[in-house]
Amino acid sequence: MAKETFTEAMAVAKDPQDSKATKPKTSFIGFIADKGIFVFTGILVLTAVLFVDGFASLQNVTDVFHRAAPIGIVALGMTFVVITGNYLDLSVVAQAAAAGVILIAVSNAYNLIIAFAVAFVVAIIFALANGIAVGYFKANAVIVTLATTYIGLGLLRLLSGGSQVFGPADGPIATFGTSKLGPFPYSAVVLVAVTLILTFVLTRTNFGFLIRSFGVNSSATRLAGTNTGLIVIGAFMVTSMAAMFAGFVLAAFSNTAVSNMATGFDFQALAAIIVGGTSVFGGKGSVPRTLLGVVFVSILSNVLVLVQVSYGFQQVAIGSLIVLAVTVDALGRRVSKK
Template sequence: MTAPVLAPTNATEKPHQTDRRRAILVFVSDKGIFLFTGLVILAALVLVNGFASTANVVDVFHRASSIGIVAIGMTFVVISANYIDLSVVAQVAAAGVSLMAFNSLGVIPAMAIGIGFCMVFGLVNGFAVGILRANAVVVTLGTTGIGLGLLALATKGTIFYGDPNGATAAFGAFRIGPVPSSALLLAVVAILAAVLLGKSSFGFTLRSIGSNREAARLVGVRSGLYVIGAFLATSICSAIAGFVLASYSNTAVATMAAGFDFSALAAVIVGGNSLFGGKGSILRTLIGVIFIAVISNVLVLLGFTYEWQQFVTGSIIVIAVASDALSRKAGLR
């Protein structure tokens, strides 16, 4: 009597199904943002009236530049596995107000004062998080309150105006062809940051700390100093963004950077940088900046209100974070 032939079971199919799902998840996690950004831009070019105009494209990059520079700086903190620096709101405002308020001393001294204020934030945040191992969200939320409070007390709500014929206004209005100075500066900052993060020992070590801080400590890495360095990088970028923002309108006020923390984090996370640290790049941050800027611009052109922009941006962040978490759960990161 011959043995019955057993029908194939799902057991032999499961590995193939799992591999297929993993491959899809890998693609979405690593390459999805590049594809989605391209599709969104293509759809906007075809379907949204006014999007393809030179004036609109220039405006998109001009408005995204200051956020992009902040996001580039925040990438260092995120990669170090310290989640976020909320104090960028106070730092950008402090730098912009310094540039305008101390402009009578000269542009260079005014910028030096602004950078100095921002670096104080970076040192305090970095020491508390990197050396004392305090929670980055709590620490930077506290320094945000302190910074904005002191700035409001010092300025008393004053709006500072620059010289319309001065160097600051000239920089804000400068263009090479249709490309504004702010976009050119964003490109320069991005290149320098990419070299620092991707080609230097500092960047390599920072990634190692973000991937496994305890392992880095065991091989003798003084991780606290590198975390301070990450926060200082964020502070320098925040100062530059403050200068760009102030020069654009030739004005500055203590509330000028409201929402920058949310927008910068959105760009970093949506670009595919891991909120859990260790994985990411400046290119990914730039793609995230472009994606968020295009989405916001399309919503404006279609007549949606700011509240809808917040809703859509928040939804995109949740999807990006969920994708990152699923990738880690599947062992892909």
């Protein structure tokens, strides 16, 4: 208990000259950085309901959450890596694809239990490879996870022959992909469940506290006697588990899987995380805010589709949104230090 108290005190300690940072800030930039996602999501939803035909239908709303689920689950898990200050995990693309292919291919040959076990082992291997390289050898997380992405996708293509695998039409995977709990598809239920579990882990466990304290002040956390390498491995482990479940959900959508099925997941998940207010500088963020970022980006994409905006302009809009969110975050941090 004493260790945790000392770590917390050290992690949040500020230079005496920065004592003003603890005072509430009322600047516009500070407000936007902290509360903007709530305001802009409300404005976007209200505008879409009033002016976009078909948006407010129950079918469209459930479809938005259904399609957002895989990317959302990845983003929720990656939030842990971003909070530690390691920026992101690019290998979620390979991890989600591997999980989806393994789920269908291995369950076809054996059964679901063995498929789950194999996917779980693969997720652990990814987490250990990324976490050890970044946490213990201090390698750049972007380069490491980019390398494990290429290695993972290469091995997946070699083992699967690059071909698409199909599950039985009446099997449990296909059933999951088309079933609903009331009006909500199972994929959305999984998204909510993952949100609740990871929120508890980040806010109510010692591991979650260490993730946040390491992101705020890694040196102080290390000086307090904490094995910071294990913290980084743990963050990558959470991301890998989330990517695994995202791959399962994605494979269930069409009851098929292929090695390139998760292309773009890294960028889209990062967009949701940043828009939700998790700082790329580490130490600041939350799982519910990431979920809100997922909702905002998904609704924006849905609205652009409904008003028949081309895919190219959709990419420009999402990219511009990320630049704006990062800029506001940086300005907000600068204002809070004045």
